[in-house]
Amino acid sequence: RKEVEQDPGPFNVPEGATVAFNCTYSNSASQSFFWYRQDCRKEPKLLMSVYSSGNEDGRFTAQLNRASQYISLLIRDSKLSDSATYLCVVTMFSGGYNKLIFGAGTRLAVHP
Amino acid sequence: DVKVTQSSRYLVKRTGEKVFLECVQDMDHENMFWYRQDPGLGLRLIYFSYDVKMKEKGDIPEGYSVSREKKERFSLILESASTNQTSMYLCASSLSTGYGSGELFFGEGSRLTVL
Numbered sequence: 001r002k003e004v005e006q007d008p009g010p011f012n013v014p015e016g017a018t019v020a021f022n023c024t025y026s027n028s029a030s031q032s033f034f035w036y037r038q039d040c041r042k043e044p045k046l047l048m049s050v051y052s053s054g055n056e057d058g059r060f061t062a063q064l065n066r067a068s069q070y071i072s073l074l075i076r077d078s079k080l081s082d083s084a085t086y087l088c089v090v091t092m093f094s095g096g097y098n099k100l101i102f103g104a105g106t107r108l109a110v111h112p
Numbered sequence: 113d114v115k116v117t118q119s120s121r122y123l124v125k126r127t128g129e130k131v132f133l134e135c136v137q138d139m140d141h142e143n144m145f146w147y148r149q150d151p152g153l154g155l156r157l158i159y160f161s162y163d164v165k166m167k168e169k170g171d172i173p174e175g176y177s178v179s180r181e182k183k184e185r186f187s188l189i190l191e192s193a194s195t196n197q198t199s200m201y202l203c204a205s206s207l208s209t210g211y212g213s214g215e216l217f218f219g220e221g222s223r224l225t226v227l
Binding site: 004008034042043044045046087097099100102103104105 | 147151153154157168202215
């Protein structure tokens with residue numbers, strides 16, 4: 001089983017739609033959680049951290065469910081510019097270092 | 113803005129060649145990382161470094177080595193390139209190693225093809 005699993009998609013949605021991605025992680029000792037965004041042929045960039053209480057940044061809402069070991073990303077009012085691959089990232093403290101484990105990503109395509 | 117620069121965007125090499133991938137960051141970050149990214153597998157950590165002349169193996173170090181002689185520069189070396197090392201290689205840097213640190217700054221990537 002992969003340490004971090006995501007539905008690869010693609011999710012094809014019209015502009016204005018609400019779309020949600022889930023990500024599950026296998027290690028209950030995981031401590032921190034993030035969503036990264038990667039545009040086509042570009043490098044990944046941090047989108048937002050995921051806090052236990054849930055957090056919102058404009059049209060983006062991230063939530064964490066430790067009991068079920070999954071995190072989610074909700075995008076409201078989708079824009080064409082939201083088309084990208086969204087990477088779920090989980091950290092685990094091991095051997096004195098914070099190890100980041102990346103999911104393979106979920107691809108989102110927003111169409112007019 | 114943090115800038116992570118990788119020396120080559122596209123490389124084509126032959127099996128058995130020695131390959132150097134260079135990465136430079138300009139924000140005085142202590143931590144630097146080399147990942148490879150393959151479809152369906154996500155980013156996998158090859159090596160990382162938390163200080164000059166220090167290196168630690170990641171999840172897939174076999175066939176690779178690294179060098180960090182200066183704080184701003186982290187090099188990935190393929191001693192004898194093989195076709196299964198055809199991939200996108202991403203260098204990253206970060207400031208903090210502490211709990212909760214999660215922001216990596218990536219370079220644009222080096223797409224290596226080994227024939």
